[in-house]
Amino acid sequence: MTEPVIDLQNGAVAIAGRPILRGIDLTVGSGDFVALMGANGSGKSTLVRALTGLLPLATGELRLFGTPFGAFHDWRRIGFVPQRGGAGSGVPASVWEIVASGRLTHRRLLRPLGRRDRAAIAEALEVVGLSHRAQEGVTTLSGGQQQRVLIARALAGEPDLFFLDEPTAGVDLPNQQVLADTLETLSQRGSTIVLVAHELGPMAPLIDRAVVMRDGRIAYDGPPLASAEVATAHLDGHHHHHDVPVRHDHAPHVSSLLDGAP
């Protein structure tokens, strides 16, 4: 039995004294592809921010790769793709420079980039299909391409565990497809992926497990759901349930995946 990659027991998060997340138990095993879903304000992004340490836990215990979070310093094992809004800044930056900052977890202070760093950066750009635009200013790219740059930045650090916060929000369908292909590549390499998403779109077939948040609690934790079911997942009961009816006439692409699932 290998150690779970993420293990959060009885987690709670309060922001400025107001309880936001309560009673979160979440265990993610190595190689899992988990989608965190739920309505706006349900706490899915807050949960990812708590899991990455950006927000402190009010109660509960978080272990990453078996290490209690307080003692966790192995940041190179984590790749974080924040919600977009930050590919540009006050000064021009090239695509390559943004992706290169993903290597920081591997670099010592005051050391130049080594050959391995450059290879990892080139490969990350290759995976997201932006090698030919490496020298361009990041703000000249479309929103979907900028999102791919941010994923390449996380990829460049060669992490084992990815957190992606709404990578497809406001991204057109062709770019969503490229993102989905990228995530499929990562998943096949054995990476663990925690994806926050409102809509899965082309990523739906990749998901192993859906966790639906509602009002700061986990309302559902089990096999993937069709998007229409996400809104009603909490109505079936108060407990996590793992056996949901596998009937999705309105979304055949999801049902075909579930039919083949064990």
Next chain:
Amino acid sequence: MSDFIDLLGYPFMQRAIIAAVFTGLAAPAIGTYLVQRRQALMGDGIGHVAVTGVALGLLTHASPTWTAVVVAVLGAVLIEVIRERGHTNGDVALALLFYGGLAGGVLLTGLAGQSANRLNEFLFGAITTTSRTDVIVVMVLAAVIVLVCVGLAPQLFAVAQDQEFARVAGLNIRFYNVLVAVLAAVTVTVAMRTVGLLLVSALMVVPVATSQQVTRSFRSTLGAAMVLGTVASTGGLLLSAYTSNYARVAPGPTIVLVALAGFVIAWPVGVFLRSRRRLRQPFPVVEVAAHEVIDEHPHDHGRDCGHVAVEHGDHVDYVHGGHRHAVHGQHYDEH
């Protein structure tokens, strides 16, 4: 002209040139990070706070440079704390700090029995009265600023670009934020002798604004800003020295105006480059059901035909009178 050459031979002028070179290198280096963080006015704010530091030095007969360093650093850290707390009216709090700093400084100078002229040296610079020790202090502090800004560039860049990402990469965000604030404060006091506290922000920000008109990457912006800053500060100093025979030309404002002149020259170039880049953005590849063929085309498109050539998938479209013409065998297609 020979007067000018003679002038360059004087020790006070040589000290001034050294101070100008070091200030011109250091101020845009830290300025690039401030602009990246969208804190272009931070230097201005610290400059105001530093006025109180100078006045404290005059009042206590301590070195105004060192009291200015201490007060500016304290002010910068306080600004950083206010910013980090993310108060909705943070900019108002900053404004209070700035005006308090300036008013306090002027008041204390009066109490110290010093004339406004003495304070003016610090407000608008007095590079030609720089003493030997002043120059050494400027050199050492400027060298530290440049080394940190260039040496820690990957970390400082990442923190300014995306705080949350940098934190999950294990960087100590607060340390780097305070470091930038402290470096900005030290830069302000370094540049105090050259361009003065009220104009120091210009030397930090204007070369950056100029260089980013033509650059596409952070490293080239940083490098070009440092070169431009040095050119502006030494050029402005020499210009004011050269014209000093004919009129009273203060070096501080001259340096800032030379830097601004650089921006005025670079700006149209930037506008041109950006519009050209936009015109040449590849057209998206979309499957189209049918395409129109142009029957008679009086003109052969090609390299240097004068029409903008834009990549479109595996071929090139020529933009011609609002149309997109693509070669197809012997004729052109309307794309």
